[in-house]
Amino acid sequence: MARPNPDLIAALRRTAQNLQKGAPYQWGHMGSCNCGNLAQELTTLTKAEIHAHALAVGRGDWNEQLNDYCPTSGLPIDLLIAEMMNAGLTSDDLKNLEKLSDRRILERLPSEKRYLRHNFRDDVVLYLSTWAQLLEDQLLSEITLPDFTTKKEKAQAKSPSLILS
Known part of the structure; x- marks a missing residue:
């Protein structure tokens, strides 16, 4: 699971808010799908640039891009993926995001909401918001305040004193 950190949590929440407010969403477009929308928040790239980087290698969807990911290739899509991983994500996180399938996130949803559809904006918003809260809870559980x-x-x-009445 992703490395909990404030920047990643904020990016997940911004992505969910942007989608909820009507940001371009198209599951078949590498720059405006689930991962593409998050990539826009974690990088300085636009949806068009993300899509162009992905198409330049002709590997298909995010899952295929991640399977072929090579951190030393120098390919723009691999540099993009590396930047997302530097933000605290793993390749499994991104694969799960594209399919809305991370069990730890789904288990936090009410039972009637656990069967999310990967091409439905509201389901993506719910998944991202729940993931952000999960990471925040993990981050806060690691903090120990001084006495x-x-x-x-x-x-x-x-030695509590006795109070007589």
């Missing part, structure tokens, strides 16, 4: 209890409060906690 701000004073010495006096600690002493009182060890």
Whole structure:
């Protein structure tokens, strides 16, 4: 699963908000599909540039691009994928995003919403929002705040005084 970090969480939420507000969405277009919309948030590339990078190698959809991904190829699509991975994603995250299929995300949904359709905007928005919340919960669970209890409060906690009425 993705490495939880504030920038990735924010990008997932922005992507969901953009889609909810009507950003271009077309599952068969590499720059405006599930991964393409997230790529727009994580990189400086437009949907047209993302699509052109993908078509330049002629590998098909995101799943095929990820199967053939080579971090040292220098190909624009591989540089794009590397940038997304540097943001905290894994190739499995991207494959799951394209199909809306990560079990950990789906398990957080109400049972009647667990069968998402990969070519439906509202399902993509729900998936992205739920994923962002999952990563935020993971990130927050890793944070340990220092103990701000004073010495006096600690002493009182060890030997509570009896209150007689």
